Amino acid sequence: MEENSIFVRDLCKQFDGFLLDHVSFQVPKGRIVGFIGENGAGKSTTIHLILDELKRDAGQIRILGKENTNFSVREEIGVVFDECNFHDVLNACDIEKILSGIYRSWDSSLYRHYLKKFKIPEKKQIGSFSKGMKSKLSIICAMAHKPKLLILDEATTGLDPVVRDEILDLFLEFIQDEECSIFFSSHITSDIQKIADYVILIHQGRIIFEEQKDDLIYHFGILRCGKEKFASISPEDYIIHRTTNVSVECLVRDREAIKRKYRDVVVDNASLEDIMLFYIKGGAA
Numbered sequence: 001m002e003e004n005s006i007f008v009r010d011l012c013k014q015f016d017g018f019l020l021d022h023v024s025f026q027v028p029k030g031r032i033v034g035f036i037g038e039n040g041a042g043k044s045t046t047i048h049l050i051l052d053e054l055k056r057d058a059g060q061i062r063i064l065g066k067e068n069t070n071f072s073v074r075e076e077i078g079v080v081f082d083e084c085n086f087h088d089v090l091n092a093c094d095i096e097k098i099l100s101g102i103y104r105s106w107d108s109s110l111y112r113h114y115l116k117k118f119k120i121p122e123k124k125q126i127g128s129f130s131k132g133m134k135s136k137l138s139i140i141c142a143m144a145h146k147p148k149l150l151i152l153d154e155a156t157t158g159l160d161p162v163v164r165d166e167i168l169d170l171f172l173e174f175i176q177d178e179e180c181s182i183f184f185s186s187h188i189t190s191d192i193q194k195i196a197d198y199v200i201l202i203h204q205g206r207i208i209f210e211e212q213k214d215d216l217i218y219h220f221g222i223l224r225c226g227k228e229k230f231a232s233i234s235p236e237d238y239i240i241h242r243t244t245n246v247s248v249e250c251l252v253r254d255r256e257a258i259k260r261k262y263r264d265v266v267v268d269n270a271s272l273e274d275i276m277l278f279y280i281k282g283g284a285a
Helices: 043-050 071-076 092-102 108-117 131-143 161-174 189-195 213-219 255-261 272-281
Strands: 004-015 018-028 032-036 058-063 077-080 149-153 181-185 198-203 206-212 221-225 240-243 248-252 266-269
Touching: 004 043, 004 181, 018 032, 018 043, 018 181, 018 198, 018 206, 032 043, 032 189, 032 272, 043 058, 043 149, 043 181, 071 077, 077 131, 092 108, 092 131, 108 131, 131 149, 131 161, 161 181, 161 189, 181 189, 189 213, 189 272, 198 213, 198 272, 206 213, 213 272, 221 255, 240 272, 248 272, 255 266
Parallel strands: 032 181, 032 198, 077 149, 149 181
Antiparallel strands: 004 018, 004 058, 198 206, 221 248, 221 266, 240 248
C-alpha cells in the first residue's frame, strides 16, 4: 500500500540560467508538508512538474501511488495557485456548472456550504471580487470535489490574517481522516509553522533540508555571542554562522544542549523564518 501521497526522486529540469537539481522528497499520507524558499528557488517549477504541466528532464514522480502522467490521478487532486484562473464574467454558480461536469465526485452541497461559510456571493461576477475573495473561491473549488491531495502554491497570499486563519483551520480539518494530504508552498512561513507536519526548504534549485516541523521549532536555536567568544565555539556545534558588526550568530540544531555546554552565551528560540533566512543568507557553513 502506498504510504506517500507524493513521491519525488532525483527530479531535474534545466532552464536558461536555472537548474532544478536532483530534487527528492515525499509527502506522507495524512500529513501537511510545507514547501518554503525564496522567490526563484524552484517551488513553482517543482509544482508544475508534479502536475505534469512541465516535462521533466529526469527523475521520478508518483502521486497517490500512480505515475504523475496518469490522467486518472487528476480527479483526486485539488490545486490552488496564487492567481485566480476563472474568467471575470463568470460567477460562483457558473463555476459550479463547469466543474460539476469535470469532476465525478463534485459535491454541490459541500460547495454551497463553503460559499456560505466564507461569504462568497453566488451571482456576483468574479471580476468584481477582491483578491482575497478570488483566493477563497479558488480554495473552495479545489476542495468541493473531495480530493485526496491538495497542492497549494501561495494559496493564502492576499488573504487578511483573520480569513487566512479560517482557511488554515479548514486545511487542518481536511487531513483529519489521515487519508488526505496537503503539499503547501508559501512564502508566509508563519502559515507553514502553524499547520505543517514536515517542512522542506529549497534554495537555488536544490533541497536544503526535509525535517519534521516540531524538530525545527522545538530544537533549533540561535546562539549569539561576541567575536572573541565565537573563537571558542566548536564548528561541530553549529550548522551555519553569520557575523554582524559587533557579534556572531549561529544556527544550532539542539539549543538545550548548547545552553548546557556554553553557559555564558545567549541561545534564543528560532522561528521557521529565522531558520530559512540562515540557510539562504547565512555565512559559512
